[in-house]
Amino acid sequence: MTLTIQAERWRTHLERTFASADVVPVAKGNGYGFGLPRLAGEAERLGATTLAVGTADEVAQVRDAFSGDVVVLTPWRAHDTQAVALATDPRVVTTVSREVDLAALVAAEGTPRVLLELRTSMRRHGVEADEARSAVRRLDVGDALGGRPGVVFEGWTIHLPLLTSGRLEEARRLGRLAVGLRRGPLWMSHLSPAEATTLGEELGVPVRLRLGTSLWLGDPAALRTTATVIDVHPVAKGDRIGYRQRRVARAGWVLVLAGGTAHGVGLEAPSAAASLRSRAVAAATGGLEAVGRALSPYTVDGRKRWFLEPPHMQSSMVLLPGDATPPSVGDSVPVELRLTTADVDAVVEV
Structure with a gap:
C-alpha cells in the first residue's frame, strides 16, 4: 500500500493554509496517513512555533523533528504517568479541563504550562462557566514556601463542533466569557481562518487556530x-x-x-x-x-x-x-x- 504525494502541489497548499491565520498544525493518531514524524518535519519547515498532538505518548514521536512547543490536546489526568512526567517539560503545554486537575498541577513540582479548556456544545471536555471562574483564581496561586507561580497560563482552549450553523456565535460567546475572566490567547478548533481572524479582531486577543484535516488533507488531488x-x-x-x-x-x-x-x-x-x-x-x-x-x-x-x-x-x-x-x-x-x-x-x- 503506497501513498504518493505530489510534493510541490501539496506543500503549496500547506503554505497557503498555514499563512491564512495564526495556525497551529495538528499531528495526532496515525498522522493523517503520513505518520507523525513526517508531519512534525513539515510543521518545522512551515516555520510553526507550536505543534499540537493528541496524547502525551505522541510527544516523543514528534519532538526530534520539531523544535518548537508541543501542545497535548487530551486533557491532563493524574493517572496518566506520561502526562504527569511531561507536565513540567518546558517545551510541553498541557491541556486542563477540570479544576481538580488544575489544583494538582498548581501544587506539583516545577511550573507547568497550561491551557484551560472551556466546555462547548460538544460536551466532551472542559469546565463550565462557574468552574472556570473558580479555576482562574487558582492560576496565580504561589507556592507557600518558594513564592513561585503554580502554573504558567498559556490561554484558553475551545473545541467547537463541526457544524457551521451557530459555530461562530458559540465561539464569540465563549471567547467573551474567557477573556472576561482572564485575558489570554484563544486556541480554537473548527473555525475557518476568516472566522478566527474576525474573532481575534473583535475580542482583541490572539486566536490560534488548530488545523489538522484541512491542513494535511485539504488538497485531495x-x-x-x-x-x-x-x-x-x-x-x-x-x-x-x-x-x-x-x-x-x-x-x-x-x-x-x-x-x-x-x-x-x-x-x-x-x-x-x-x-x-x-x-x-x-x-x-x-x-x-x-x-x-x-x-x-x-x-x-x-x-x-x-x-x-x-x-x-x-x-x-x-x-x-x-x-x-x-x-x-x-x-x-x-x-x-x-x-x-x-x-x-x-x-x-x-
Whole structure:
C-alpha cells in the first residue's frame, strides 16, 4: 500500500493554509496517513512555533523533528504517568479541563504550562462557566514556601463542533466569557481562518487556530493511494474460494491485492446519517453486507470491485468479472482509503 504525494502541489497548499491565520498544525493518531514524524518535519519547515498532538505518548514521536512547543490536546489526568512526567517539560503545554486537575498541577513540582479548556456544545471536555471562574483564581496561586507561580497560563482552549450553523456565535460567546475572566490567547478548533481572524479582531486577543484535516488533507488531488497486485487467478462460476469457502457468483479472476485490516482497508468511521439520502445509502449498504456482498475500495479496469470475503490482515481478495481486463502481478491499482484511519507501507514524493 503506497501513498504518493505530489510534493510541490501539496506543500503549496500547506503554505497557503498555514499563512491564512495564526495556525497551529495538528499531528495526532496515525498522522493523517503520513505518520507523525513526517508531519512534525513539515510543521518545522512551515516555520510553526507550536505543534499540537493528541496524547502525551505522541510527544516523543514528534519532538526530534520539531523544535518548537508541543501542545497535548487530551486533557491532563493524574493517572496518566506520561502526562504527569511531561507536565513540567518546558517545551510541553498541557491541556486542563477540570479544576481538580488544575489544583494538582498548581501544587506539583516545577511550573507547568497550561491551557484551560472551556466546555462547548460538544460536551466532551472542559469546565463550565462557574468552574472556570473558580479555576482562574487558582492560576496565580504561589507556592507557600518558594513564592513561585503554580502554573504558567498559556490561554484558553475551545473545541467547537463541526457544524457551521451557530459555530461562530458559540465561539464569540465563549471567547467573551474567557477573556472576561482572564485575558489570554484563544486556541480554537473548527473555525475557518476568516472566522478566527474576525474573532481575534473583535475580542482583541490572539486566536490560534488548530488545523489538522484541512491542513494535511485539504488538497485531495495532491494525494494518491495505490495497492500492489500480489496474485491473479482464473476462477469459474461456482468455485469455492477463501477462508470461508464461498462460491464464486460468476467466472473471472480472483485478484489478491495488497492492503488489509492492518492498513485500514474495510475500516470506516460510523456515518452520522444526517439526511434521508445518507440513511438510505447506509441501509442499502448494510443489506448487501448482511448477505455477504461488500464493495471494495479497489478500482480495477475502471470500476470498483466486490470483495470476495472480508479483508485479511495484510491483503484483500476481490473478484474481477471475465469481461474485464485483469492486471498483472506487480501492477498497482487505485485504492480509496480514509487517510485518518490508514497505515500505508510507503509514502513516496514525486
